[in-house]
Amino acid sequence: MHAGAPRNAGTALDLSRIRAQAANTSAIERRAATLPGRRSVKKDWQAAWLLKAISLIDLTTLSGDDTEGRVRRLCAKARQPVRADILDALGVPGLTTGAVCVYHDMVAPAVRALHGSGIPVAAVSTGFPAGLSPFHLRLAEIGESVAAGASEIDIVISRRHVLTGDWQALYDEMRAFREACGQAHVKAILATGELGTLRNVARASWVCMMAGADFIKTSTGKEGVNATLPVSLVMMRAIRDYEAATGFRVGYKPAGGISKAKDALTYLALVKDELGDAWLSPDLFRFGASSLLGDIERQLEHHVTGRYSAAHRHPQA
Ligand SMILES: O=C[C@H](O)COP(=O)(O)O
Numbered sequence: 001m002h003a004g005a006p007r008n009a010g011t012a013l014d015l016s017r018i019r020a021q022a023a024n025t026s027a028i029e030r031r032a033a034t035l036p037g038r039r040s041v042k043k044d045w046q047a048a049w050l051l052k053a054i055s056l057i058d059l060t061t062l063s064g065d066d067t068e069g070r071v072r073r074l075c076a077k078a079r080q081p082v083r084a085d086i087l088d089a090l091g092v093p094g095l096t097t098g099a100v101c102v103y104h105d106m107v108a109p110a111v112r113a114l115h116g117s118g119i120p121v122a123a124v125s126t127g128f129p130a131g132l133s134p135f136h137l138r139l140a141e142i143g144e145s146v147a148a149g150a151s152e153i154d155i156v157i158s159r160r161h162v163l164t165g166d167w168q169a170l171y172d173e174m175r176a177f178r179e180a181c182g183q184a185h186v187k188a189i190l191a192t193g194e195l196g197t198l199r200n201v202a203r204a205s206w207v208c209m210m211a212g213a214d215f216i217k218t219s220t221g222k223e224g225v226n227a228t229l230p231v232s233l234v235m236m237r238a239i240r241d242y243e244a245a246t247g248f249r250v251g252y253k254p255a256g257g258i259s260k261a262k263d264a265l266t267y268l269a270l271v272k273d274e275l276g277d278a279w280l281s282p283d284l285f286r287f288g289a290s291s292l293l294g295d296i297e298r299q300l301e302h303h304v305t306g307r308y309s310a311a312h313r314h315p316q317a
Helices: 015-020 025-034 043-055 068-079 084-090 104-113 135-147 159-163 167-181 198-210 229-246 261-274 292-305
Strands: 057-060 099-103 121-125 152-156 185-189 215-217 251-253 287-289
Touching (some): 025 229, 043 057, 043 261, 057 068, 068 099, 068 104, 099 104, 099 152, 104 121, 104 135, 121 135, 135 152, 135 167, 159 167, 159 198, 167 185, 167 198, 198 229, 229 251, 261 292, 287 292
Parallel strands (some): 057 099, 057 287, 099 121, 121 152, 152 185, 215 251
């Protein structure tokens, strides 16, 4: 991640800036509602954009019934996300997903299965998804996942720190998580569906960035509401403002419920509009998704062959 670019080192906690964050909910919702219909990604370029989307997926399995076999199949999919003849026809033989994302116990099998591919393994950590296990165990969990070979750690924040406005506690927690990650890059999951307001989303985004998050991520995929376009607008604008204030570029990861190719195109158009082309890279943008790849593969197959195949022909794992 961030090849060549400096990591976000964070800043001191600036409470006046946190408190100054506002979010005009109705304006944000109006803008978000116009996005899906827009043709920012032209038809002829859709295949190229879908290939780009694949390179930005954290291909994910986070289920209580995950097995090594499922994770091995997922990793094979990460190495070769689309049928070889389709990729050859599109002229991108070596395409892979951005990463594979799993629970701690599946890190070592994933690292083995991805050996030599250069594809990073991300672990969800810190008592995922609720983040309510003892703090020292959450820190230890990060250390164990890094030791097992995860080079990216997706942490969950304590939602109560946001809901009670305890920004210092959130900052200290995030700093400690970042430190426990060492060289591994850290994505801060805000669980936006549980934060109550878009203003809280903006404030939590800022606190996590000030505390050194490499990425901010919407959701675990387990909340009642996961990634949405309004939340994405708020988080992307926080990232843009943070870069303007500090010079550090923080990545963005919408996650949970993004399963259709057309939704991925909407997100990419939004990234381009709000953050610019620099963010259209795995260093600065990922989709957290378990079933998006299957739909993209189906659309690419249609693009190349003129035919759709049944969804069950594109299993994820
Ligand atoms: O971070 C990834 C999410 O857990 C995936 O959610 P999803 O299964 O709705 O795609």
